[in-house]
Amino acid sequence: MQQLKLRGAPTTALDFLRPYSSSPMITDFIDAAESGASWGEAMDFLGLLHGLIDRSGTPINPRAVRILKQAKKFFGLAVRGKHRHRDSSG
Numbered sequence: 001m002q003q004l005k006l007r008g009a010p011t012t013a014l015d016f017l018r019p020y021s022s023s024p025m026i027t028d029f030i031d032a033a034e035s036g037a038s039w040g041e042a043m044d045f046l047g048l049l050h051g052l053i054d055r056s057g058t059p060i061n062p063r064a065v066r067i068l069k070q071a072k073k074f075f076g077l078a079v080r081g082k083h084r085h086r087d088s089s090g
Contacts, residue, residue, distance in 0.1 A: 025050045047064075
């Protein structure tokens with residue numbers, strides 16, 4: 001990815017997300033992180049909204065497990081990026 005960036009390509013970690021069809025769900029989790037939600041709050045609300053978990057919070061199938069794993073990774077990146085931005089602006 002660094003070589004692509006050096007050549008001027010507009011790349012983000014989301015560009016490498018597979019499958020692309022899960023991208024809208026992942027961006028919802030990123031938005032939740034940036035708005036200050038906890039991972040549990042985001043998973044409870046967005047997991048149900050996107051049909052990834054049942055009412056007890058259990059992923060409904062292997063695809064949901066995979067998407068939630070990706071979502072948690074991007075959620076963490078967004079939280080860390082938010083803290084870095086806040087630390088550098090103060």
